[in-house]
Amino acid sequence: MNRAYDPQTIEPRWQKIWDEEKAFTATDDYSKPKYYALVEFPYPSGQGLHVGHPRPYTALDIVARKRRLEGYNVLYPMGWDAFGLPTENYAIKNHIHPRIVTQRNVARFTAQLKALGYSFDWDREINTTDPGYYHWTQWIFLQLFKKGLAYKAEMPINWCTNCKVGLANEEVVNGVCERCGGEVVRKVKSQWMLKITEYADKLLEGLDHVDYIERVKTSQRNWIGRSTGAEVDFALENTGDSLRVFTTRPDTLFGATYMVVSPEHPVIEKYAGRIRNLEEVRAYQEAAARKSDFERAELAKEKTGVCLEGLRAINPVTGASIPLWVSDYVLMSYGTGAIMAVPAHDERDWEFAKKFGLPIVEVVAGGNVEEAAFTDTASGKLVNSGFLNGLDVADAKKTIIAWLSANGLGKEKVNFKLRDWVFSRQRYWGEPIPIVKCETCGYVALPESELPLLLPEVDSYMPTDTGESPLSAMTDWVSTTCPCCGGPAARETDTMPQWAGSSWYFLRYLDPHNDKELASREALAYWMPVDWYNGGMEHTTLHLLYSRFWHHFLYDEGVVPCPEPYQKRTSHGMILGENGEKMSKSRGNVINPDDIVREFGADTLRTYEMFIGAFDLSASWSTEGVRGCRKFLERVWKLQEILTEEEGYSAALETKMHQTVRKVSQDFEAMKFNTAIAAMMTAVNEFYRVGKVTRGEFGTLLRLLDPVAPHICEELWQACGFEGRLYRQTWPTYEEEKTKEKTVEIALQMNGKIRGTLEIPADLPREEVLTAAKKALAARLEGLTVVKEIYVPGRIVNLVVRG
RNA sequence: GCGGACGUGGUGGAAUGGCAGACACGGUGGUCUUAGGAGCCACUGCUUCGGCGUGCGGGUUCAAAUCCCGCCGUCCGCACCA
Numbered sequence: 001m002n003r004a005y006d007p008q009t010i011e012p013r014w015q016k017i018w019d020e021e022k023a024f025t026a027t028d029d030y031s032k033p034k035y036y037a038l039v040e041f042p043y044p045s046g047q048g049l050h051v052g053h054p055r056p057y058t059a060l061d062i063v064a065r066k067r068r069l070e071g072y073n074v075l076y077p078m079g080w081d082a083f084g085l086p087t088e089n090y091a092i093k094n095h096i097h098p099r100i101v102t103q104r105n106v107a108r109f110t111a112q113l114k115a116l117g118y119s120f121d122w123d124r125e126i127n128t129t130d131p132g133y134y135h136w137t138q139w140i141f142l143q144l145f146k147k148g149l150a151y152k153a154e155m156p157i158n159w160c161t162n163c164k165v166g167l168a169n170e171e172v173v174n175g176v177c178e179r180c181g182g183e184v185v186r187k188v189k190s191q192w193m194l195k196i197t198e199y200a201d202k203l204l205e206g207l208d209h210v211d212y213i214e215r216v217k218t219s220q221r222n223w224i225g226r227s228t229g230a231e232v233d234f235a236l237e238n239t240g241d242s243l244r245v246f247t248t249r250p251d252t253l254f255g256a257t258y259m260v261v262s263p264e265h266p267v268i269e270k271y272a273g274r275i276r277n278l279e280e281v282r283a284y285q286e287a288a289a290r291k292s293d294f295e296r297a298e299l300a301k302e303k304t305g306v307c308l309e310g311l312r313a314i315n316p317v318t319g320a321s322i323p324l325w326v327s328d329y330v331l332m333s334y335g336t337g338a339i340m341a342v343p344a345h346d347e348r349d350w351e352f353a354k355k356f357g358l359p360i361v362e363v364v365a366g367g368n369v370e371e372a373a374f375t376d377t378a379s380g381k382l383v384n385s386g387f388l389n390g391l392d393v394a395d396a397k398k399t400i401i402a403w404l405s406a407n408g409l410g411k412e413k414v415n416f417k418l419r420d421w422v423f424s425r426q427r428y429w430g431e432p433i434p435i436v437k438c439e440t441c442g443y444v445a446l447p448e449s450e451l452p453l454l455l456p457e458v459d460s461y462m463p464t465d466t467g468e469s470p471l472s473a474m475t476d477w478v479s480t481t482c483p484c485c486g487g488p489a490a491r492e493t494d495t496m497p498q499w500a501g502s503s504w505y506f507l508r509y510l511d512p513h514n515d516k517e518l519a520s521r522e523a524l525a526y527w528m529p530v531d532w533y534n535g536g537m538e539h540t541t542l543h544l545l546y547s548r549f550w551h552h553f554l555y556d557e558g559v560v561p562c563p564e565p566y567q568k569r570t571s572h573g574m575i576l577g578e579n580g581e582k583m584s585k586s587r588g589n590v591i592n593p594d595d596i597v598r599e600f601g602a603d604t605l606r607t608y609e610m611f612i613g614a615f616d617l618s619a620s621w622s623t624e625g626v627r628g629c630r631k632f633l634e635r636v637w638k639l640q641e642i643l644t645e646e647e648g649y650s651a652a653l654e655t656k657m658h659q660t661v662r663k664v665s666q667d668f669e670a671m672k673f674n675t676a677i678a679a680m681m682t683a684v685n686e687f688y689r690v691g692k693v694t695r696g697e698f699g700t701l702l703r704l705l706d707p708v709a710p711h712i713c714e715e716l717w718q719a720c721g722f723e724g725r726l727y728r729q730t731w732p733t734y735e736e737e738k739t740k741e742k743t744v745e746i747a748l749q750m751n752g753k754i755r756g757t758l759e760i761p762a763d764l765p766r767e768e769v770l771t772a773a774k775k776a777l778a779a780r781l782e783g784l785t786v787v788k789e790i791y792v793p794g795r796i797v798n799l800v801v802r803g
Numbered sequence: 804g805c806g807g808a809c810g811u812g813g814u815g816g817a818a819u820g821g822c823a824g825a826c827a828c829g830g831u832g833g834u835c836u837u838a839g840g841a842g843c844c845a846c847u848g849c850u851u852c853g854g855c856g857u858g859c860g861g862g863u864u865c866a867a868a869u870c871c872c873g874c875c876g877u878c879c880g881c882a883c884c885a
Contacts, residue, residue: 214807215806215807215808215880218806218807219806219807219880219881222805222806222807222880222881223881225884227884227885229885245885246884246885247885248884248885249885260885303883327883328883329883329885330883330885331883331884331885333884334884334885335884335885338885339885340885341885342885346885347804347883348883348885349885351883415884415885416884417884537879537880538880540880541880541881611815611816611826611827612815612816613815613816614816616808617808617809618878618879619815619816620814620815622814622815622828624814624815624827624828624829625814625815625827625828627828628826628827628828629827631827632827634842638842674815674816674817674826674827675816675817675818675825675826677826677827678816678817678825678826678827679825679826680826681826681827682825682826685826688843745822746821746822747821747822748822749821749822749865749866751865751866752821752864752865752866752867753866754822757822787865788865789865790821790865790866792821792866794821795821795822796821796822796866798821798865798866799865800865800866
C-alpha cells in the first residue's frame with residue numbers, strides 16, 4: 001500500500017493494461033454521442049519526438065479522457081505524415097530506401113508516444129505513405145482533375161538550387177529554401193496546379209460558421225486577401241488596343257498620371273516594335289528575371305523602372321495622354337500585372353513619381369500631396385475630378401464604377417491575393433500523380449480501378465540535373481498506353497507535395513481499412529466534423545487552408561456531409577529552451593522527452609507541460625519546474641497515508657471540493673490547464689492542512705487529475721480499493737449551491753483605498769454589511785461625511801467620504 | 804511599412820472592472836538527520852513603515868493590471884497584393 005511512488009514501474013504496466021483492454025478504442029456504436037478530438041499528425045523525423053510534441057497531444061488527451069468519462073464515444077487518433085524531403089534527403093545520403101527510413105522513424109515515434117500514455121486509438125493508425133492510404137489521395141486528385149480543378153500550367157516557380165526542386169511560395173523563407181537554406185531562383189516549368197482560387201469565397205465565408213481562435217481566422221482571411229475595386233481599360237494610343245488594370249481606388253481615376261506594367265507583362269512583347277528604347281527595356285526585364293522574389297521585395301529598396309518610349313495610353317476620364325513605364329514593383333501575379341498610377345494617393349506610386357519626375361495630381365483633398373501621398377479614404381472630398389467633385393471617397397467609387405460600366409470601360413471587380421496551388425514536386429518520395437500524357441488525347445486520368453498507382457522502385461532518389469523527378473529515368477514505368485485511345489503514352493513523373501496527404505487524413509481515421517472508398521458514408525455522417533482540432537501556429541495558414549479547400553470540394557462532390565471539416569481550432573505555443581531561445585541542436589538547448597520520462601516519469605512530463613504557462617503562448621523549459629510537478633505527484637501519492645475510511649466529503653472541505661470540481665471542469669474546457677492544475681495543488685495542500693482525506697475526496701481528486709496524469713491516478717484508484725477501472729468512471733459533478741462559502745472576508749475601502757477587512761456571513765443583507773463596515777472604520781470616519789456607499793456582495797465595501 | 808500577440812516580484816505565471824502577486828520555482832531561517840541536493844514548518848514585491856507598486860504619460864470610474872487615448876519596448880506573421 002505505502003510503496004514509494006515509482007513511475008518507471010507503474011507507467012508501463014498501465015499502458016499494457018489499457019492496450020489489452022482496448023480502453024480507448026472508438027466504437028462503431030453510432031447511437032452514442034460522438035466526440036472527435038484531433039491533433040496534427042507528426043512528420044516522423046529522424047530526430048524522434050521533441051518536447052514540443054507532448055504539449056498539444058497532452059492537451060487534447062485531457063479533453064478526450066474527460067469526454068470519455070462524460071459518456072461520449074470518443075475518437076482520438078494518431079498517424080504519420082510520412083512523405084517529405086528530410087526522409088528523402090536522408091535516403092539519398094545514406095543509400096537507404098525512404099520506406100525503410102520511414103519505418104524506422106515511425107517505430108521510434110510510436111514507442112515514444114506510447115510511453116507517454118496517450119489514449120490514442122492505435123487501431124486506426126494511418127500512414128500517408130501506405131499505398132492503401134495514398135490510393136485515396138490519388139483518388140481525390142482525380143476528382144479534382146475531372147472537375148477541371150487540376151490543370152497543367154507553365155509557371156515561374158521557386159527553384160531551390162540545392163534540393164533541385166520546385167517550392168511553393170510559402171516554402172521560401174527570406175529568399176532561401178525553408179528546408180535546406182539553399183539559394184532559390186525563378187525558373188519556368190510546367191506544373192500541376194490546383195484551382196484553390198475557385199474556392200476563395202467559400203473558404204472566406206466558411207470562417208463565419210466555425211469556432212476558430214480569432215488570430216487563426218485573421219491569418220486565413222489575410223492569406224485569401226479579398227479586395228474589392230474595379231477593372232479599368234486604358235486605350236493604348238494609335239493601336240486600337242487597350243490595357244486593363246485592377247484598382248481598389250477607381251475614385252482616383254482623374255489622378256492617374258501614368259501607368260506601370262510588370263517586367264513580364266505581355267504588352268511589352270506585343271508592341272516591342274514601337275518601343276524606341278527597347279534595348280534598355282530588355283535589359284531591365286532581364287535584370288528583374290534574375291532577381292529572386294526576395295530581392296524584388298526587399299525592404300526599403302529604391303524603386304526602379306524604365307519608360308516605354310513610343311507607347312502611351314489615354315486616361316479614360318480625362319482623355320489625357322499618359323506614359324507607360326515598366327517596373328518590378330508591379331507583380332505579374334496579382335491583378336492584371338498592370339496598374340494605373342495615382343501618385344497623389346498611393347505611397348508606392350508617389351515614391352516612383354518623385355524619383356522619375358512624373359506629375360502628381362491631387363484628386364482627394366485633405367493632405368499635402370507634394371509632401372506625401374494622401375491615402376485616407378474616410379475624410380477627403382474629391383477635387384479636380386469633373387463629375388466626381390465634392391463626393392466623398394465611397395460615393396465617388398460607386399459613381400465612377402457606374403460610369404465605367406455604362407461606357408464599357410470597366411466594371412466592379414473582386415481580387416484575391418490567394419493564388420492557385422502549385423501541386424507538382426520533382427521528387428521521388430511523394431504520391432505519384434495518376435495521370436498519363438498521350439500524344440493524341442493530352443492529359444488523361446488513370447482509371448480509378450488502377451489506383452493506387454504505386455511508387456516504383458528506383459535506383460537513385462536523386463532528382464536529375466534537368467530538374468525532372470527521379471521517376472523520369474524509369475523508362476519502363478513511364479512508358480504506358482493511353483487509357484483513352486490505347487496509343488503510346490507517358491506517365492506523369494512529378495509527385496504530389498507533402499501537403500496532399502495531410503489535406504484529408506482526418507477523414508481516413510474514420511474508416512482506415514476501407515478499400516472501397518476513402519471512408520464509409522455512415523462513418524462520415526456520424527463522426528464529421530472534427531469537434532476540436534489543435535495544431536501549431538505554423539500550420540494555421542497553409543495546411544488549414546488546403547485541407548479546408550479539399551473538404552469543401554468533397555462536400556460539393558457529395559462525398560462528405562459538411563462543408564467545413566473542423567468545428568473548433570485552437571493553437572498551442574512553442575516550448576523554448578531554458579535560455580528562452582528556440583530549441584535546436586546548434587544552440588545546444590534541446591531537451592529530449594525520453595530523458596524526462598526516464599528521470600521523472602510520463603505523468604510528470606505531462607503535468608509539467610500543462611502547468612508551464614498559458615497554453616497558447618510560448619514558454620521556456622525549466623528543469624526546476626519539472627521537479628516541482630514531480631513533487632506534486634509525490635504529494636498526491638502520499639495522500640494514501642492520511643486516507644480515511646469515510647465516504648463522501650468531510651464537512652470542512654465540502655465547499656472546497658465543489659469549488660475544485662467546478663474550477664477544473666471549466667478550466668479544462670477553456671484550455672486553462674495551468675490554473676486547473678493549480679486548483680488541484682491547492683486541494684492537495686488543503687488535505688494536508690486538515691490532516692486527512694476521505695475516500696470521497698480522494699476519489700474525486702483522482703478523477704479530476706486522471707486526464708493529466710493517468711498512470712498514477714489509475715494506480716492509486718486500484719491500490720486504494722476503489723472499484724473497477726478509473727478510465728471507466730464518470731466525470732465528477734458539482735452543485736453550484738455548494739460552491740458558495742458560508743462566511744466571506746470582504747475588503748473595506750474608503751475612497752477606493754483599502755482600509756481593512758471584515759469577516760461576515762455571505763448572505764448578510766446590504767444594510768447590515770454597511771453598518772458593520774462603518775462600525776469597523778469608525779475611528780477613520782470621525783469628522784467625515786459618507787456621501788456614497790458601494791457594496792459588491794462577497795467582495796468589497798467602498799465608502800466615498802468628504803470632509 | 805502592415806497585421807497580430809505581449810509587457811505584472813529574483814523566475815514561470817494568477818487575477819479581464821472589486822483585497823494585485825493564486826499556484827509553483829528559486830531564496831532565507833528552522834526542524835529531523837551519521838548526512839541532506841529528501842521530507843516537514845515558517846518567512847519571502849518594495850518601503851525611510853507615512854506609504855508605493857502591474858512598461859511610460861494622460862483619461863473614464865466610488866473603484867483600473869483589466870476599459871479609452873497617446874507613447875515606448877519585445878516577440879511572431881506578412882512583406883511593393885495596386
